[in-house]
Amino acid sequence: MEKHKIIHVLYAGLGGHANVVFPLIESDFGLNHEHVLVFFGIEDVLPAYLKRCKDLGLMHYNIKKKPRRYLKAFNQFKKILNTIQPSRIIVHSSELIIPAVNYSKKTGSKSFYVEHENNLTKGRSLNFFSRFALRHSDGVVCLNEGYKNELIRKFKVIAPIYIIPNGINTDRFKVGRPNSENIVLGMASRMIPGKDHRLLIGAFEQVLKKYSNLKLLIAGDGETFEEIQALISEKKLTNSISLLGLLNEDQMIDFYRKIHLFVLATRSETLSTAILQAMSSELPVISSDIENNIEILHSEKIGWVYKNNDMDDLANKIIFAIDNRYNWGEIGQKAREDVIKKYSLLAMSNNYTRLIK
Numbered sequence: 001m002e003k004h005k006i007i008h009v010l011y012a013g014l015g016g017h018a019n020v021v022f023p024l025i026e027s028d029f030g031l032n033h034e035h036v037l038v039f040f041g042i043e044d045v046l047p048a049y050l051k052r053c054k055d056l057g058l059m060h061y062n063i064k065k066k067p068r069r070y071l072k073a074f075n076q077f078k079k080i081l082n083t084i085q086p087s088r089i090i091v092h093s094s095e096l097i098i099p100a101v102n103y104s105k106k107t108g109s110k111s112f113y114v115e116h117e118n119n120l121t122k123g124r125s126l127n128f129f130s131r132f133a134l135r136h137s138d139g140v141v142c143l144n145e146g147y148k149n150e151l152i153r154k155f156k157v158i159a160p161i162y163i164i165p166n167g168i169n170t171d172r173f174k175v176g177r178p179n180s181e182n183i184v185l186g187m188a189s190r191m192i193p194g195k196d197h198r199l200l201i202g203a204f205e206q207v208l209k210k211y212s213n214l215k216l217l218i219a220g221d222g223e224t225f226e227e228i229q230a231l232i233s234e235k236k237l238t239n240s241i242s243l244l245g246l247l248n249e250d251q252m253i254d255f256y257r258k259i260h261l262f263v264l265a266t267r268s269e270t271l272s273t274a275i276l277q278a279m280s281s282e283l284p285v286i287s288s289d290i291e292n293n294i295e296i297l298h299s300e301k302i303g304w305v306y307k308n309n310d311m312d313d314l315a316n317k318i319i320f321a322i323d324n325r326y327n328w329g330e331i332g333q334k335a336r337e338d339v340i341k342k343y344s345l346l347a348m349s350n351n352y353t354r355l356i357k
Contacts, residue, residue, distance in 0.1 A: 002357075004033045004034070004086075004356055005033070005084065005085070005086045005088070006033050006034065006035050006036070006087070006088045006089070007035075007036050007081070007088075007089045008021050008035060008036070008037050008038065008090050009077075009089070009096050009100070010037065010038070010040070010092045010093055011039070011040065011092065011093045012039035012041040012043050012044065012045045012046070013041050013043035013044075013046060014190050016273045017092040017116060018046075018052075020092065020114070020166050020273075021092065022056075022249075023167060023169050023345055024167070024345075024348060024349065024352060026169070027167075027348070028346075028349050028353075029348075029350075029352050029353050030349075032353070033088075033356075035058060036058070036061070037053060037059070037060040037061070038060070038062075038077065038080060039060065039062045039063070040063045040064075040065070040073065040077075040093045040095065040096055041064070042064065042065060043064075045060075048246075048248035048249070052249075059084075061080050063076045063080075065095075068125065070095065074098065077100070078099050078103070081099065081103045082103075086109055087109050088109060088110050088111075088112070089103070089104065089110070089111040089112070090112050090114065090352075091113045091133075091137075094113060094115075094117065094130060094133065095125070095129055097132060097133045098129070098132060100113075100137075101132070101136045101137055104137075110356070111138055112137060112138055112141060112355060112356070113133035113137045113139075113140050113141070114140075114141040115133075115140060115142050115143070116143070117270070118270050118292075130151070131155050131156075133159065134156070134157045134159050134161075135156065135157075135158045135159065136158075138159065138160075139159055139160045139161070139162055139355065140159050140161050140162070141162050141163075141164050141355065142162070142164075143163075143164070143166060143270050143271035144163065144165060144270070144271055144292060144295055145163055145295075146291050147271075147292065148161050148163060162355055164348060165342065165347070165348065166271050166273055166348065167343055167344055167346070167349065168273070168276045168277055168280045168343050168344070168345060169345050170344060173253060173277045173280035173281050174280065174281060174282070175281060175282040176253075176256070176257030176281070177257075178257065178260055180215070180258070182214065183211065183213070183215070183261070184214075184215045184258060184259045184261075185204070185215070185217070185261050185262075185318070186217045186218070186219070186256070186259035186261070186263070187200055187216070187218050187263050187264055188219040188220055188247070188252065188255060188262075188277075189220050189266065189274055190221070190222045191220050191222035191223065191224045191225045191228060192222045192223055193223075193224060194266065194267055194268045195224075195266050195267075196265035196266055196267055196288070196309070197218065197224065197228045197265060198228070198231060199309065199311050199314060200216075200218075200265035200314065201216075201228070201231055201232060201237065201241065203265075203314040203318060204216050204237075204240075204241065204315075205235060206311070206312070206315035207315050208237075208240065210319060211319075211322055215240060215242070216240060216241045217242050217244055217255065217258065218243050218244060219244045219245075219247050219251075220244075220245075220246065221245050221246040225245075228243065229243055256277060256278055256281035257281070259283065260283070260325070260328065261283065261284055261286065261318070261322070262274075262275070262278035262283045262284070262286070263285075263287070263314075264278075264285070264286075264288075265288065265314065266287065267290070267309065268290065269287075269288075269290060269292050269293055271292060271296070272293065272296065275296055276343050278335075279296075279302065279336060279339045280335075280336055280340075281336075282329075282332030282335065283332055283335070284302075284303055284304075284321060284327075284328050284331040284332055284335065285302070285335065286305070286314070286318060286321060287305060288305060288306060288307075288308040289306065289307055289308055301334050302331060302334050303331070304317050
């Protein structure tokens with residue numbers, strides 16, 4: 001097998017890119033190639049990412065940019081490319097796809113773009129970069145068939161499109177029964193407008209009328225953190241809801257072991273790593289009925305979906321799940337089996353190996 005020098009471009013802040021890149025590097029794919037990480041974005045690189053790079057012995061760079069300012073970032077990335085001279089470039093953070101493609105055209109290397117951003121949340125800039133990648137890169141990776149079809153409907157596609165679902169390290173994310181006597185719900189995500197924390201808190205408030213001993217743990221950080229914190233205080237729910245902030249992977253594993261039921265309130269999603277991690281941890285899951293969630297939660301044997309934007313329906317689904325909690329063990333087992341079958345780290349590793357050949 002030919003050994004490639006690969007540059008991975010990923011978002012420097014909290015997001016799903018790192019949940020793909022680091023497990024991929026820890027798999028057989030990582031062992032068979034040489035890897036360099038380029039962190040990119042308006043935020044500083046998370047300390048947890050830097051620690052993981054150190055633990056794995058990974059060379060890494062950081063390109064920090066100002067909003068909607070690209071020229072300086074492009075030039076920085078060009079210098080990195082010329083220094084490292086990769087044979088393959090895998091771009092998870094779309095805004096650096098242009099210099100990646102230009103470098104590939106000049107050198108004969110190959111550049112691939114991984115589509116993580118939901119089409120509903122893309123602004124003008126991200127739409128432009130997606131369009132560019134679909135016309136000029138050596139290939140575009142989509143996380144599922146539904147998203148591939150969205151791109152085909154929306155853009156003129158020239159580059160080949162590959163379906164590679166995210167993989168979960170099921171050896172790390174596995175069952176651990178909570179010790180709490182109270183039922184504990186949990187949500188983990190970036191705290192951004194596309195995630196519906198307000199809806200979850202409103203639904204949770206309704207559920208408390210029937211199950212007053214419930215607890216809700218919310219993991220994550222982001223631009224809406226203070227707004228959600230204020231809402232919890234305003235509703236006098238501070239004794240029932242805890243905001244945990246940003247958690248690293250070890251802390252996330254512990255988080256899933258503390259909860260009984262995982263709820264992801266969201267209005268847009270591509271392929272939710274959090275849902276897959278929860279399922280791998282043998283947790284029943286509730287999330288919105290948007291297309292890409294239904295692809296994962298395709299059966300009530302592994303979880304439930306509520307009507308998107310419908311607080312009452314979310315509350316009813318939570319109550320239904322709690323009323324039927326004697327089934328949670330069986331549901332959790334089937335959920336984990338589904339992840340192992342469809343979203344394993346081995347399958348992702350094999351798919352990326354085929355991609356870069």
